[in-house]
Amino acid sequence: MAEVRVHNFSISLDGFGTGEGQALETPFGHAGERLHEWLVATRFFHAADGLPGGTVGAENGFAERHEPGIGAEIMGAGKFGPPGWQDDPDWKGWWGPNPPYHTPVFVLTHRPRPSIEMDGGTTFHFLDATPGQALAQARAAADGADVRIGGGATVVRDFLAEGLVDYMHVAVVPILLGRGVRLWDGLESLEQAYDIETVSTPSGITHLTFTARR
Amino acid sequence: MAEVRVHNFSISLDGFGTGEGQALETPFGHAGERLHEWLVATRFFHAADGLPGGTVGAENGFAERHEPGIGAEIMGAGKFGPPGWQDDPDWKGWWGPNPPYHTPVFVLTHRPRPSIEMDGGTTFHFLDATPGQALAQARAAADGADVRIGGGATVVRDFLAEGLVDYMHVAVVPILLGRGVRLWDGLESLEQAYDIETVSTPSGITHLTFTARR
Numbered sequence: 001m002a003e004v005r006v007h008n009f010s011i012s013l014d015g016f017g018t019g020e021g022q023a024l025e026t027p028f029g030h031a032g033e034r035l036h037e038w039l040v041a042t043r044f045f046h047a048a049d050g051l052p053g054g055t056v057g058a059e060n061g062f063a064e065r066h067e068p069g070i071g072a073e074i075m076g077a078g079k080f081g082p083p084g085w086q087d088d089p090d091w092k093g094w095w096g097p098n099p100p101y102h103t104p105v106f107v108l109t110h111r112p113r114p115s116i117e118m119d120g121g122t123t124f125h126f127l128d129a130t131p132g133q134a135l136a137q138a139r140a141a142a143d144g145a146d147v148r149i150g151g152g153a154t155v156v157r158d159f160l161a162e163g164l165v166d167y168m169h170v171a172v173v174p175i176l177l178g179r180g181v182r183l184w185d186g187l188e189s190l191e192q193a194y195d196i197e198t199v200s201t202p203s204g205i206t207h208l209t210f211t212a213r214r
Numbered sequence: 215m216a217e218v219r220v221h222n223f224s225i226s227l228d229g230f231g232t233g234e235g236q237a238l239e240t241p242f243g244h245a246g247e248r249l250h251e252w253l254v255a256t257r258f259f260h261a262a263d264g265l266p267g268g269t270v271g272a273e274n275g276f277a278e279r280h281e282p283g284i285g286a287e288i289m290g291a292g293k294f295g296p297p298g299w300q301d302d303p304d305w306k307g308w309w310g311p312n313p314p315y316h317t318p319v320f321v322l323t324h325r326p327r328p329s330i331e332m333d334g335g336t337t338f339h340f341l342d343a344t345p346g347q348a349l350a351q352a353r354a355a356a357d358g359a360d361v362r363i364g365g366g367a368t369v370v371r372d373f374l375a376e377g378l379v380d381y382m383h384v385a386v387v388p389i390l391l392g393r394g395v396r397l398w399d400g401l402e403s404l405e406q407a408y409d410i411e412t413v414s415t416p417s418g419i420t421h422l423t424f425t426a427r428r
Binding site for chain 2: 188198199204
């Protein structure tokens with residue numbers, strides 16, 4: 001059966017997936033780019049931006065797994081735009097005319113709007129739905145391929161809490177944000193449902209992979 | 215100058231140094247022994263209990279550093295005994311007549327009592343003091359040797375917040391406790407004061423060492 005996957009989800013050592021003060025100029029709030037420097041440095045990320053070079057070690061190996069086999073993504077409203085984007089009828093996401101998804105993307109929001117077809121195969125759909133309902137729609141759209149849960153932290157946490165995630169890669173960055181949105185809240189004993197592998201990389205980041213025991 | 219050190223301090227992936235429901239039979243609350251299985255398995259820990267065997271890999275290397283060069287320990291009331299121990303005039307700690315400290319130990323409590331001299335060189339002193347005040351007394355007692363901050367999470371956090379810790383080894387265990395006492399609260403940007411090294415071990419634990427930049 002097709003899987004539900006989380007990739008390259010970065011948190012601080014104190015568990016925050018984003019900082020406080022998210023806005024147009026600061027998508028991750030006071031965290032800035034610090035949670036994603038490892039990802040931006042990879043060859044995978046360089047190539048997506050049409051750039052040469054980039055790291056090719058373990059972190060690139062993790063990063064590349066973001067793409068293959070994915071047929072749809074589900075993301076939260078906070079990933080699609082800064083607070084208040086629902087009031088801007090022209091907002092089409094952070095990513096310009098050709099977003100890096102190339103599949104249907106389901107945006108969870110309490111204020112749905114008509115779907116937006118972008119270049120390169122990405123179509124944004126807007127749903128006011130539970131995780132289970134959203135997943136049913138995303139699976140149908142993925143047509144047998146896997147569904148990625150794209151974040152942010154609240155959305156990943158909600159899908160984990162309902163036992164809907166088959167595979168998750170989390171990168172723990174050794175910084176302390178002190179405030180923001182926590183990934184782990186309310187997930188006591190989550191480890192019992194997963195085989196967990198841990199590996200540290202020379203950047204000081206710890207990569208954890210959670211594979212559901214089924 | 216003598217250093218202030220934290221060793222073998224174990225937390226869950228979601229940052230809890232102890233669980234909820236601490237009591238005589240459950241010193242770490244609902245966490246049980248899960249945070250310390252790696253430590254109990256080491257040759258260092260076996261030897262302290264007079265037992266043969268134990269692991270001799272990286273985790274034993276970390277564990278052994280608990281002892282050398284330490285001249286005093288500071289611990290919180292919650293490490294010295296279960297909630298309410300202050301009402302029991304006969305309580306002398308969890309560790310029996312010969313506690314594994316063999317130095318002066320300063321117990322932070324709002325209800326001090328007379329010092330208790332134990333076998334093997336351990337003397338418990340009881341202080342109602344700030345971290346800085348307690349450290350001054352412990353440094354004097356340590357007579358030029360290092361001072362260990364023994365925990366629990368609240369005490370380690372308080373000493374970190376005041377910039378008093380020179381070295382810290384934290385073991386992140388891949389379990390989610392969901393509730394308890396957090397180590398990291400209120401320590402935004404702590405990483406800027408430390409060089410941090412990260413290593414994962416085959417048990418799935420991540421060991422972080424913090425070395426103060428001075």
